[in-house]
Amino acid sequence: xxxxxxxxxxxxxxxxxxxxxxxxxxxxxxxxxxxxxxxxxxxxxxxxxxxxxxxxxxxxxxxxxxxxxxxxxxxxxxxxxxxxxxxxxxxxxxxxxxxxxxxxxxxxxxxxxxxxxxxxxxxxxxxxxxxxxxxxxxxxxxxxxxxxxxxxxxxxxxxxxxxxxxxxxxxxxxxxxxxxxxxxxxxxxxxxxxxxxxxxxxxxxxxxxxxxxxxxxxxxxxxxxxxxxxxxxxxxxxxxxxxxxxxxxxxxxxxxxxxxxxxxxxxxxxxxxxxxxxxxxxxxxxxxxxxxxxxxxxxxxxxxxxxxxxxxxxxxxxxxxxxxxxxxxxxxxxxxxxxxxxxxxxxxxxxxxxxxxxxxxxxxxxxxxxxxxxxxxxxxxxxxxxxxxxxxxxxxxxxxxxxxxxxxxxxxxxxxxxxxxxxxxxxxxxxxxxxxxxxxxxxxxxxxxxxxxxxxxxxxxxxxxxxxxxxxxx
Numbered sequence: 001x002x003x004x005x006x007x008x009x010x011x012x013x014x015x016x017x018x019x020x021x022x023x024x025x026x027x028x029x030x031x032x033x034x035x036x037x038x039x040x041x042x043x044x045x046x047x048x049x050x051x052x053x054x055x056x057x058x059x060x061x062x063x064x065x066x067x068x069x070x071x072x073x074x075x076x077x078x079x080x081x082x083x084x085x086x087x088x089x090x091x092x093x094x095x096x097x098x099x100x101x102x103x104x105x106x107x108x109x110x111x112x113x114x115x116x117x118x119x120x121x122x123x124x125x126x127x128x129x130x131x132x133x134x135x136x137x138x139x140x141x142x143x144x145x146x147x148x149x150x151x152x153x154x155x156x157x158x159x160x161x162x163x164x165x166x167x168x169x170x171x172x173x174x175x176x177x178x179x180x181x182x183x184x185x186x187x188x189x190x191x192x193x194x195x196x197x198x199x200x201x202x203x204x205x206x207x208x209x210x211x212x213x214x215x216x217x218x219x220x221x222x223x224x225x226x227x228x229x230x231x232x233x234x235x236x237x238x239x240x241x242x243x244x245x246x247x248x249x250x251x252x253x254x255x256x257x258x259x260x261x262x263x264x265x266x267x268x269x270x271x272x273x274x275x276x277x278x279x280x281x282x283x284x285x286x287x288x289x290x291x292x293x294x295x296x297x298x299x300x301x302x303x304x305x306x307x308x309x310x311x312x313x314x315x316x317x318x319x320x321x322x323x324x325x326x327x328x329x330x331x332x333x334x335x336x337x338x339x340x341x342x343x344x345x346x347x348x349x350x351x352x353x354x355x356x357x358x359x360x361x362x363x364x365x366x367x368x369x370x371x372x373x374x375x376x377x378x379x380x381x382x383x384x385x386x387x388x389x390x391x392x393x394x395x396x397x398x399x400x401x402x403x404x405x406x407x408x409x410x411x412x413x414x415x416x417x418x419x420x421x422x423x424x425x426x427x428x429x430x431x432x433x434x435x436x437x438x439x440x441x442x443x444x445x446x447x448x449x450x451x452x453x454x455x456x457x458x459x460x461x462x463x464x465x466x467x468x469x470x471x472x473x474x
Contacts, residue, residue: 003150007143010121010145033084036052036078037088039055044088084118089124098130125344141156220320224254225360226356228364230298256304262310263305270286272371325352334394350395360384361381389419393424412425412432423465431468
């Protein structure tokens with residue numbers, strides 16, 4: 001365990017429901033001057049030490065993308081030559097790419113503490129972190145803070161090693177932190193690192209990280225739910241290229257994306273995009289051209305790799321998809337709801353809701369999604385749509401339990417625009433209307449469901465839907 005004087009850059013992990021525990025951890029700092037507390041949550045500010053409260057917007061932590069220079073300059077101005085910074089890390093929940101934002105935050109804090117005798121405590125609500133974000137937060141700080149004291153983080157790597165070092169340098173650094181005898185260990189001569197481990201370029205491409213992200217690459221942010229959008233370092237990829245067909249280029253990207261790391265067979269790709277082309281030689285030539293156009297759109301020939309008869313996307317490490325964030329937000333929100341934490345559940349539910357902006361690959365022409373050879377898109381599209389409906393139902397249930405009937409009704413109406421025939425959502429809508437005391441509206445909802453499903457009142461008698469309706473209107 002470290003002394004108070006050793007504290008520089010520490011992370012505190014908790015569900016933040018126990019204010020006394022957070023106060024006990026912060027008390028390890030002792031008397032502190034120049035304390036700045038960054039949060040939009042009045043309860044968090046009140047729990048922390050005495051000091052100057054600052055909103056997230058005051059230091060550039062309220063944007064969808066974290067600008068490191070803006071945040072660094074704001075923090076430098078706040079702290080001056082020395083000071084203690086306590087940061088509520090819930091700001092990352094609303095970031096467009098929280099994983100990338102957390103990595104950037106780790107670098108900003110490291111540079112801040114190296115340049116001045118500052119102390120920074122990043123306070124995480126672990127209930128609001130997705131799995132990938134937990135990994136970044138775990139390795140992004142030199143120390144851990146707890147009510148029992150301050151501890152070294154054995155998983156931390158400085159930014160210089162995260163960005164460009166090889167595995168041997170990272171391994172030597174981590175080993176030296178745990179075992180002082182190996183602090184000066186050097187596994188390879190710096191001049192030998194380019195070739196000493198083997199001759200395979202593909203192997204060397206994968207040798208730059210120990211489950212860490214190479215920050216020198218142009219990571220992709222892929223939005224598949226709704227209109228397809230792919231960003232490279234914040235710049236939108238344009239599918240229209242000279243000599244290319246944008247619809248086919250987008251379809252090829254989507255098909256390879258869902259094929260994952262195993263890739264897709266050339267013949268299947270050709271049949272998907274040119275089903276009416278009988279000449280196999282011409283079909284293969286068109287495929288080669290389409291692959292070239294996709295590589296051009298993505299800016300690098302290494303973005304699509306070929307292995308014999310298979311092609312696969314080669315996304316840079318740390319790339320992000322809205323599907324992953326959507327699924328994780330749904331799962332963790334439900335877990336918090338079951339733990340009787342409605343506020344935390346709604347926070348993650350809203351995160352997931354923002355990701356679902358429509359059907360999977362919504363703007364992809366139907367001739368590429370409805371294919372006789374392979375039903376590659378529709379089953380997952382239906383599954384994600386059902387997941388979105390369940391998310392909205394779960395949100396409405398939590399909101400209704402908190403007496404927030406207007407917002408609950410909004411979620412129900414949003415779900416019914418996706419699928420008016422969904423029985424579960426119609427039942428939830430009637431329950432919300434009952435909470436509002438709108439009994440005539442319950443009758444209208446019942447009639448709308450019958451019309452949408454083309455059923456007569458006699459067909460409904462004895463069903464759970466009818467029993468719920470009768471109970472609510474009585």
